[in-house]
Amino acid sequence: MIGEKKLLKKLEAILGVSKADHTEITFIGSNSSLTRYANSQIHQNVAENNHTVHFKTVVGNKIGVATTNSMSTSDLKQTLNDSIEIAKQQPENPHFPGLSKPAKYKTLNTFDEATAKCSAKDRANIVKRIIAESDAAKFTVAGSLATSHGEIAIINSNGVQAYQPTTSASVICIPMSDTSSGYTSDMSRKISDIDFDSIAKIAISKCDLSQNPKQVEPDTYEVILEPPAVAEMMEWLNYVSFGSKPYERGMSFLSGKEGKKITSDQITIYDNALSAKSVAFPFDMEGSPKKKVYFVKNGIAGGPVYDRLAALKSGKKSTGHAVTPDESEGGAFGMNIHVAPGNAKRSEMIKKVKKGILVTRFHYINGMIDPGNSVLTGMTRDGTFWIENGEIQYGIKNLRFTDSVMKAFKSVKAISKETSRVESWWSAVGCMNCPTIHLGKFRFSGKTEH
Amino acid sequence: MKNKLLQTTKYLKDKGVDYADCRFVSTKSESLSVDHDGVEGMSRNLDVGVGIRVLANGAWGFAATADITEASLKKTANQALSIAKASAITTKEKVVLAKQKVAKDHYRTPFKKDPFEISTEEKINLLSQACKILKDKKQIRTTNGQMTFHKIKKLFVSTEGAVIEQDLMESGAGIEVVASNGKESQRRSYPNSFGGDFATRGYEFIESMNLPDHAERIREEAIELLTADSCPDEITTVILGGPLLALQVHESCGHPTELDRALGTEISLAGGSFMTPDKLNKLKYGSDIVNIYADATTKGGLGTFGYDDEGVKARRIPLIKKGKFVGYLSSRETAPVIGRKSSGAMRADGWNRLPLVRMVNVNLEPGSWELDDLIKDTKKGIFFDLNKSWSIDDRRLNFQFGSECAWEIKNGKLGRMFKNPVYTGITPEFWNSCDAICNKNHWHVWGLPNCGKGEPMQTAHVAHGTAPARFRNVRVGVVK
Numbered sequence: 001m002i003g004e005k006k007l008l009k010k011l012e013a014i015l016g017v018s019k020a021d022h023t024e025i026t027f028i029g030s031n032s033s034l035t036r037y038a039n040s041q042i043h044q045n046v047a048e049n050n051h052t053v054h055f056k057t058v059v060g061n062k063i064g065v066a067t068t069n070s071m072s073t074s075d076l077k078q079t080l081n082d083s084i085e086i087a088k089q090q091p092e093n094p095h096f097p098g099l100s101k102p103a104k105y106k107t108l109n110t111f112d113e114a115t116a117k118c119s120a121k122d123r124a125n126i127v128k129r130i131i132a133e134s135d136a137a138k139f140t141v142a143g144s145l146a147t148s149h150g151e152i153a154i155i156n157s158n159g160v161q162a163y164q165p166t167t168s169a170s171v172i173c174i175p176m177s178d179t180s181s182g183y184t185s186d187m188s189r190k191i192s193d194i195d196f197d198s199i200a201k202i203a204i205s206k207c208d209l210s211q212n213p214k215q216v217e218p219d220t221y222e223v224i225l226e227p228p229a230v231a232e233m234m235e236w237l238n239y240v241s242f243g244s245k246p247y248e249r250g251m252s253f254l255s256g257k258e259g260k261k262i263t264s265d266q267i268t269i270y271d272n273a274l275s276a277k278s279v280a281f282p283f284d285m286e287g288s289p290k291k292k293v294y295f296v297k298n299g300i301a302g303g304p305v306y307d308r309l310a311a312l313k314s315g316k317k318s319t320g321h322a323v324t325p326d327e328s329e330g331g332a333f334g335m336n337i338h339v340a341p342g343n344a345k346r347s348e349m350i351k352k353v354k355k356g357i358l359v360t361r362f363h364y365i366n367g368m369i370d371p372g373n374s375v376l377t378g379m380t381r382d383g384t385f386w387i388e389n390g391e392i393q394y395g396i397k398n399l400r401f402t403d404s405v406m407k408a409f410k411s412v413k414a415i416s417k418e419t420s421r422v423e424s425w426w427s428a429v430g431c432m433n434c435p436t437i438h439l440g441k442f443r444f445s446g447k448t449e450h
Numbered sequence: 451m452k453n454k455l456l457q458t459t460k461y462l463k464d465k466g467v468d469y470a471d472c473r474f475v476s477t478k479s480e481s482l483s484v485d486h487d488g489v490e491g492m493s494r495n496l497d498v499g500v501g502i503r504v505l506a507n508g509a510w511g512f513a514a515t516a517d518i519t520e521a522s523l524k525k526t527a528n529q530a531l532s533i534a535k536a537s538a539i540t541t542k543e544k545v546v547l548a549k550q551k552v553a554k555d556h557y558r559t560p561f562k563k564d565p566f567e568i569s570t571e572e573k574i575n576l577l578s579q580a581c582k583i584l585k586d587k588k589q590i591r592t593t594n595g596q597m598t599f600h601k602i603k604k605l606f607v608s609t610e611g612a613v614i615e616q617d618l619m620e621s622g623a624g625i626e627v628v629a630s631n632g633k634e635s636q637r638r639s640y641p642n643s644f645g646g647d648f649a650t651r652g653y654e655f656i657e658s659m660n661l662p663d664h665a666e667r668i669r670e671e672a673i674e675l676l677t678a679d680s681c682p683d684e685i686t687t688v689i690l691g692g693p694l695l696a697l698q699v700h701e702s703c704g705h706p707t708e709l710d711r712a713l714g715t716e717i718s719l720a721g722g723s724f725m726t727p728d729k730l731n732k733l734k735y736g737s738d739i740v741n742i743y744a745d746a747t748t749k750g751g752l753g754t755f756g757y758d759d760e761g762v763k764a765r766r767i768p769l770i771k772k773g774k775f776v777g778y779l780s781s782r783e784t785a786p787v788i789g790r791k792s793s794g795a796m797r798a799d800g801w802n803r804l805p806l807v808r809m810v811n812v813n814l815e816p817g818s819w820e821l822d823d824l825i826k827d828t829k830k831g832i833f834f835d836l837n838k839s840w841s842i843d844d845r846r847l848n849f850q851f852g853s854e855c856a857w858e859i860k861n862g863k864l865g866r867m868f869k870n871p872v873y874t875g876i877t878p879e880f881w882n883s884c885d886a887i888c889n890k891n892h893w894h895v896w897g898l899p900n901c902g903k904g905e906p907m908q909t910a911h912v913a914h915g916t917a918p919a920r921f922r923n924v925r926v927g928v929v930k
Contacts, residue, residue: 038715046512065493089570120536142717250635329483329491368839379843448848
């Protein structure tokens, strides 16, 4: 960690020598560590100290972007000049929206000293406890435990000065028997928020309950989708539909449907980086303040997230969802996707299922088949159960689903009050927050051997 | 830099570690994205750092830093050592490394034109020319052309005495178009979907694609897709085009033959493999004409290099021979577990990542058919083109892939177009149903620059040599 004062001073000094008409610097620094375990022992254990500095320079209406991970003043100046050279070589960009202007950001506590100080030995000792729990149950166990601390700063020639320190901690636990596996995960800005003993116990009980799974034929069933399963679906819907680019292309299931009813009234899906239920963060990579955006509100379709360029093209305002300038051609992107909770309790939801399937999580979902109709496919994994007469009966072999999520979300029977944070593949500055959802109809299209 | 790495490995050797290696990697990248309106984005990136891997008390530690001063490298070496000692808290079986010939060598990617020496104007003009043709119909909603280049310098030094330098060059490009009728949108790409084709070659590779020459065809196909029939739901014969078959090889042969995955060490993210060591030399993976091999020496392949990231020389290893499962992609740590030597497949996606068992170029040997003859020989079936969607279970058995478009085959001729086509199956059943593979005239090495694996996530650049092939009794449709 360089620290706010020292870092901003260094970046300002570089900004001060820029010969471009406008200049923006995005700094991302991180110290991240990850302890990975499998076959009940640590097999990979890594730490990384890195920082990236992105320069976006504007000459007339021409834009250049260059990035370095060196913090030496000479390398920073060289990269700044590279970005100016790139800008000069380009044609005029008629859509350039200008750089962001100073704004007020929500004050958020995103840093935890104890998480930042968590050592390799601390992590190994937590993993040792998880392994001991699994040994006692006579299961092998795999998973990972990650901690990180870092800082993000954005400054530009319009006077924007944004800085935020961050920490995060996350865990995955997958106990395995010869015929089954279980799963739990959690994440937070603070490692002390994670109850590792409970994580191990829940995953072990799922592994135990799903031993010697039976085969169920693919068909349309009632389902209970637990938070990791819902989050996996949201992650793909976010990728193929919630961003500005797929919306602009007409490939999002939201395209052309704004204001129309597309799901049950009970479904509300939104991006909110400012919520304590998320891993909160106050601004995007252009320095625009984060705003809450509804993709679906009480079953009615909303719009996508925007960065400054996409907003200008669409006659909207930025919602604060710009990515780093080197990846900006992909458009704005949601990073804190929430599915709003309902009023039900998980146990009561299961009691109301006459015949159906409980899905702990999905594996390898893909949403590219027919994104305009929100069609996803994927496999169940690590704890799939048959429910009959309101009780979980036994584990079943994994199934493939292929279905339109919005069509399935028309059959919502209940949504849980409790929600869980689930780590996102895409982002270090966000996560998913999802409840358990009970659907009346969900289509499984294939089966596998385990 | 060499002296700094030699000093660091000596420092660790003096500390009494079992083994250590240091990797310096400097990657210079350029990416360019253009649409019919102009330049969407262009950026250059320089990424430099050192990763240090230490084996101590039979357990691994890895630490990486972007600060490459001597003081920082010493601090990072100490950090890697203390992480290894922490790992040892849970050790049940100590790591044993396969013996390896110690190399001192320098490898360079052969190429003709350095893409970093080609003017930005020339690159923009080529993509703009293609995008202009792509946009030339009212149904066209968006167009895109992109290029990506990486110049990578690597230096590997180990406590065993290895000193290996590598200068690698990667180039890639592609175009795509989205057509829309207001109700739905459809996409077509060239030469492959998701960014195009990639190789360890220079700018001559981009020129060989003749991007503008293919723009009109994919534009018209994208428009035709808007009124095409949906793919029927049935069991039928399929012919997979080369680029789609490359992904099929990737997901259903490349990943399950990674030995770390088969030994259970990828469970926490990507899952395991049905191709476990007890099935080696026993499993009838495919029909007798199916021969698949890993080859890090394939000319121009995106998975081509001189040495892997633990100093093992690039080589060719059979994975499937006459349909039988005979080999794994492996490392110095995993290979001894099954009594073999490393296949040279240990790769990291940068200085800041631990090397993992990854694919190199995993290639399907060509067969004997001309594509026209293969279609003529097929009475009823479907020809699937470029990949659009992909999904496979956590043991790599049940897969489902979709393509951008497909054509009906009726009485030996290509007929009507199908939109949103999908096929699904179980890996060994599918490969055992393969009864024809096209010949070397149709064989091409397709570069895939986006293979995800590991925690923290790593993106490997791999490739697959394939020619179109036919499979019988395959379920297609699926999407209602």
